[in-house]
Amino acid sequence: MDALSLHRLHFAFTITYHYLFPQLTMGLALLLVILKTLAWVTGDEKYDISSRFWAKIFAVNFLLGVVTGIPMEFQFGTNWSEFSRRTGGVIGMPLAMEGIFTFFLESAFLGLFLFGEKRLPRWAHWTSAFLVFAGSWFSGFFIIVTDAWMQHPVAYNLLPNGVYEVSSFWGLLCNPEAWLMYAHNMCGAVVTAAFVMSSVGALYLLQRRDEAYGRTFLKLGVIVGVIACIVQIFPTGDYQGRYVAKNQPAAMAGMEGLFNSVKGAPIILMGQPDIESQKIDNPLAVNKVLSFLIYGTSAAEVEGLNQIPRDQWPSTLPLLFYSYHIMAGLGTYFVALMAVAAFLLWRRKLYAARWILWPIMLSFPLPYIANTTGWMTAEIGRQPWLVFGLIRTSEGASKHIGAGTSLFSLIGFLGLYTLISILWIVLLYTAIQKGPLASTHNNGHKRSATV
């Protein structure tokens, strides 16, 4: 592999792995605020015990998110120094703001939230939970602002030496693409957390243990989950799709596998893109739907790849096609599963309906896949551009870091992240096996854990 491909793989691997953790913690932070609020309003101890249990799972995931997040900030400089040199005057700002406004906030209040429950008054403990939630959601915002600028550059001046500088602070933060992406992404994080919480609830009910908590987790997970899954598709996903169709037609054509412009474009539900003969093999298509989804009328023409110069096609087209289809397919499945579960919850039949508890329990990995493939769709769709329309990916990598050096550190990360994966599995398995009551009975021990 050449150096450029290795730099790309390096970033792709470390960012994909990193984002397994924040997508849960950002969503779970919201669910924890809901649990803390329920505990405060109802005075029911069940909610306090539930929030302690989930705080423990939150803590492990948050830690892993922090330690795998540090390499991300470094890598802009180490592997993508040309990109950093030329765009640091723009994206350096949201990245620095993330550090200054959110990392300090999170690090200070996470400790108070995790270990201060007995010492702090109720309002103060609720506030620290809320600030952890706010910190993690702000953090996500600054990252999205950075990525949105790469997808849709705004508010910049180009200097004669090829360097970009920000021309308007508010213009950068109010990039319309940033807000669209932010809504879609945060909603996706809530989907992950809701599925994980429902899954543990379903597990306890299927195992006939800790059933009171199983019901609480399942109920909260399903109610939040059904809302988030629907919002994920409409309006956030729908708006995002229209945006891509308008601003990055090559990405949209690649996602949908549309090689030729056509009026009344079909939507392809399944198929295998064949780049050489420029067609979809074995397609399962529904006519006119794509035109309708993008333009609201089934006769509209959708731009195909044939209208786009070949050197501006997304460079790994089949991966783009599959990523998008996996994301969209899973999103549809999530709505169906959560809608059935919510209906059963409403009819008071959910807790005994083992046939639906099984898929709920088993589905927890799927939102991780959907979030990951969603990001792959966005980032592969942006190729061959690093900053859309301005800087090509091939121009952004570090000039003096060879393929061997990049592979060296990639191998290091592969090894280290294998260790982290093992620790993650052991710690989460143990926590879930011990159950929600363990954290209450065995308080002294739990507290000795970190602080």
Next chain:
Amino acid sequence: MGTLWFWLVAAMLIAYVVLDGFDLGVGIVYLFVAKTEQERQQTIRSIGPVWDGNEVWLLAAGGTLFFAFPLVYASSFSGFYLPLMIVLWLLILRGLSVELRGHSTDPLWRTFFDGLFSFSSILLAIFFGAALANVVRGVPLGADNYFFLPLWTNWRTGPSPGILDWYTVLGGVIALVALGLHGSLYLALKTEGDLERRARSIASILWPGLLIVTLIGLPATVIARPSSLHNYLNHPIAFSVPLVVIASLGTIFIATRKRFGLVAFLGSCLYLSAMLGGAAAGLYPVLLPTVGNQGRDITITLAAAGPHALHVGLVWWTIGMLLALMYFCVVYWLFRGKVPQQLDDYGH
């Protein structure tokens, strides 16, 4: 404007070294100071609520460097590729070991993370010291303002140095001893009983070592980079900085003798600040000096981001820093005093 940001970034890095320095230092002396399981828990608890916040200063300083001086960030991070990757791995291992140690009562599990914590803290201190020494010595910048340093060459400074040469290794040793002392003084301040006694005796062993390496380090800097004296000769007032270094060492010595734990620790904070401040004063207005004759020094003017960014940045940076200081006050205030030997309700 660029000058202001130079000193703001320097101040953030100093804050990082002073704050994260003490928890790194606790890690350096950990296996020598804390013998029993109870003492180890107590030691970890003395940094538990603050280490993560301390480390954030590194990320915030890195982010601010990226924002204010993109060229320096791009050039130095890619040029120091190999050591930075190792630093990243060490930071990851260290974070895991502090937080995960307590997740199991199995002695093997805990011993594993104890070793990892100590190992990663020691190596990080050495790497940070060597990194700073690399910047002070200068790097072989090319005409395109980039460079790439191998980990080692012939151990000599000169036109084609490596990450590790006699000068940068000396920098690593100074950092290791200084942070070890810093951590011991912190631990003596935060604990009681045997642990406090042992921390103090380690501090009194490290102090003469630090005095020696510091006295070697100051003239060595002039040998490794003669031009680092220019600013001092042009502004003789700057010579007060090395005097502060010596005075702070004296303060640490006397305060440790007289059992003024807080004064000794503050003396150590002053020592670290003066060493780093002195290095920054020697560099200014250069951010990354070059060795050899292919490239030119990366100065503030060459590297600074656009004026709009730097002006607006001053507003949000100030707000953000005030908020951050507020959080730090809350956390350190809630966590004031000695760490109890037994767990109380709060778990500290």
